[in-house]
Amino acid sequence: MAFKKLLSPIDIGTLHLKNRIVMPAMGTGYAAEDGSATERLIDYFVARAAGGAALLIVEATAVHPRGRIFKGECGMFDDRHIPGFQRLTRAVHDSDGKIVMQIAHGGRQTKSALIGDQPLAPSPIPAPALCTETPRAMTIDEIQVVVRSFGEAARRVKEAGFDAVEIHGAHGYLINQFLSQNANHRTDSYGGSLKNRARLAIETVSEVKKSVGSEIPVFFRLNGEDYIKGGCTLNEAVEITPWLIQAGADVVHVSAGVYGSDPPTIPLIGSECGCFAPLSRAVKEVATVPVIASGRIKSPLLAEKILEQGTADLISMGRALMADPDLVIKIRAQKLEEIRPCVGCGQACIERLLGGIKKVENDPISCVGNPVMGRERAWALHPASQRKRLLVIGGGPGGIQAAIAAAQRGHEVALCERNKELGGNLRLAAMIPGREEFSEYLDYLFGEINRLGVEVSLNREVNPEYLQETNPDAVILATGAPFQRMKIPGTDPERIFTAADIFTGKSDLSDHTVVLGANQIGLETALLLSNQGKDVTVVEEGDHFAPDMGPIGRFDLLNSLKKWKVEVFKQARLISADNSKAEIMVSEREHHIKGDFSIVSVEQVSNNRLSKEIESTGIPCHVIGDALRPRKALEAIEEGYGAAMKI
Incomplete structure (x- = not known):
């Protein structure tokens, strides 16, 4: 396929784009504590620019110290931020x-522990979640301070050499809060009226336009829908759009959702791909930009289909x-099978930033499928100084990734798996209802080991001989x-199974099932069983459900279990x-x-008994x-x- 629309250029005022692919603003946590640009942030964006994306948008960047949203967020509320971001734009x-650069104010979607004061909002109403x-x-004076802060931030954006500025009026942050009756x-x-609720948005666009003029x-x-009770609706978004354009907006970037909305503002695995595109179509019908x-x-x-249908002019990917900074290069080369897919798990790109019950909040993000993300310089693969014969024992995702990286460095790699198929527990995860997309990532891994010539031996038990x-x-x-079969006093062992x-499918279960453990694996096992028609009860000794998950994934999984009436x-x-009966x-x-x-x-015990035998031979072993x-x-x-980098 030629991708004639997707790879075609477009001009937006003074801005010429070589294709229609946009990387939207997404929080990373890569900035310095004071909001300044870091080498890590620069390397992250440079990799995507080198990979061919036409336009990159820097994450929500605070226009005021009280408007910060998360730790490690970029800032543009002081002139001291300009030099660091000049290095970014030049690179x-x-x-x-x-x-x-997207400029933003968090409003009520922040924490006093972060900003050192009570969060601000149009009204004293908490956010729906998080x-x-x-x-x-x-106060009116505080609103005007925010408007001026957006204008000053826009001036700094222009001075730092950015090609455009984006005002964040979506996702439940301050401007969106004013638009929403919620x-x-x-x-x-x-x-009150929509025109009044849109006043902050319109004044902000006017102020920003005044700061940057026609230069950028x-x-x-804009949210096409908030997807919460009392939130901004599509009809309202359509009505607001011409007002924003009249005030000076040159592009409308349509999104949806707020913290706690259903569907969520960041649609994950199981969500329909292109789920917000219909909102863009409605906005485009009234937009002149x-x-x-x-x-x-x-x-x-x-x-390509969205562009062909006239739903939008550009595409956020x-x-x-x-997952794959070289996405555009591979599209141009017609090597779609080599694109590393995002499966929408959100484990590292969302949950790390938001934090989980047992984790420090706002860890910098990563990517399950792309371990190099955020470490583009430190983890760049270089040819090995000496070609070695490497044996990888175990064909789960970790073993396969090790084999791929080692082969890319030039090593001769053999991969042994004791079972008849590769994939490990990730293959099992792909069987969970709504998690089938994990198989796409496995297909990518299998394709890479074949392309790189990794020697694969299935049904191979590795022993000292x-x-x-x-x-x-x-x-x-x-x-x-491996999962362990527990011993429960007074219970027939034939009634006890593992995840x-x-x-x-190696189980003949009763119609009623108790799952022991409410970590992610336990809850996902319960979901699979409930989908199979079983009456499921989950028993957790601890105080929390899914403590190994972040808030968004946990909310989604618990919501699914509730729909299936799992206790x-x-x-x-x-x-x-x-x-x-079961006695609990x-x-x-x-x-x-x-x-x-x-x-x-769902209890697991590590299988590393071979490590001592390997080390006793003098062969270096990495577990x-x-x-x-x-x-x-x-x-x-x-x-x-x-x-693989160490070998």
Whole structure:
């Protein structure tokens, strides 16, 4: 396919773009503590510019210290920020890219611990999710300070050499809060009618336009729908669009959702690809300027279709460009099978930033499928100084990634897997309802090991004799962490199964099932069983459900379990189960559930027994992933890549 629309140029005022592919603003956490640009941030954007994307948009950048949203966020509220971002724009331009800065104010979607004061908002109404502190209603003077702050930030954006500036008026941040009746209960000139609620947006566009003039275009990120009760609707977005253009907007970038909306503002795995494109079409019908479509547009085929249908003029391909910065190069070369796909898991690009129950909030982001993201300089692959024979034991995602990276460095690589198929637990994950897209990433991995000539041996159990026979120069041990069949006093062992038994179909379960453990694997196992028609109860000894997940993924998974009427107990333990009932202790109170029960355990134990035998031969051995300790594909893939770099 020629991708004539997607790869065609477009002019926006003074801005010439070589194709229609845009990387939208996405939080990274890569900036310095004071909001300044870092080498890490610069390297991240340069990689995407070198990969061929026409336009890169820097993440939501604070226009005022009280408008910051997360730790490691970019700032443009002081002239001291300009020099660092000048280095960024020069580097992107040197890589034949164009770059925009999105400027923003968080409003109620922040935390007092971050900004050192009570969050501000149009009215004292908390956000629907995540940032749930009650904000203080802004005075008219404070509103005008914000408008001027946007104007001053835009001046700095221009001085820093950016090719355009984007005003963030979406996703539940301050300008969107004023537009939304959910957040805006004011009775003055900034509340009530739609025109009044749009006043801050219009004044901000006018102020920004006054600051930058006709030298650089002004973009506006607009929600087509908030998807919450009382939120901004598509009809309102359509009515607002001409007002924004009249005030000076040169591009309308359409998105949707706020914190806690359904669908979410960042649609993840299981969401329809291109889900927000219909909103762009409605806005485009009234817009006299270019419109950008967004919403899980990860396939160039879908992007081309959206453009052909006249739904939009440009396409945001955000997470797709995180996963593969060379996306556009591969599209031009017609090598679509070599594009590393984003599966929308959100584990590292969203949940790391937002933080989980047990994690430090706002860790810098990464990518499950692309371990180099955010480490483009430090983790750049270089040819090995000496070609070696490498044996990778274990064909899960970590082992496969290790084999790929080692082969790319020039090593001779053999990959052994004891089972009849590659993929490990990621293959099991692809069986979970709504998680089928993991198979796309596996297909990519399989394609890469074939393309690179990795020798693959299936049904191969590696033992000391095999090591002696093959005599590799180094070994990467990626043998995982098998699920364990628990022993429960008073319960027939034939009633007890593992999560692997469920996913591989090696189980004959009763209609009633108890899953022991409410971590991600436990809850996803429960979801699979409920989809198979089982009556499922989940028992968790701890205080939290899915503590190994971030807030968005946890919310999505628990919501799915609720829809399937899965009972989930915390601070609970299973006492016994038989053909008539299950006895559960919940907060030290007995709870009986009638039925013929089976038990499913999700406990895992690392399998690294070969490591000592390998080391005793004098062969260097690198243990990675679950073989080191049970975790997720994210850590396994990172460690697989890291091990290959050391050999």
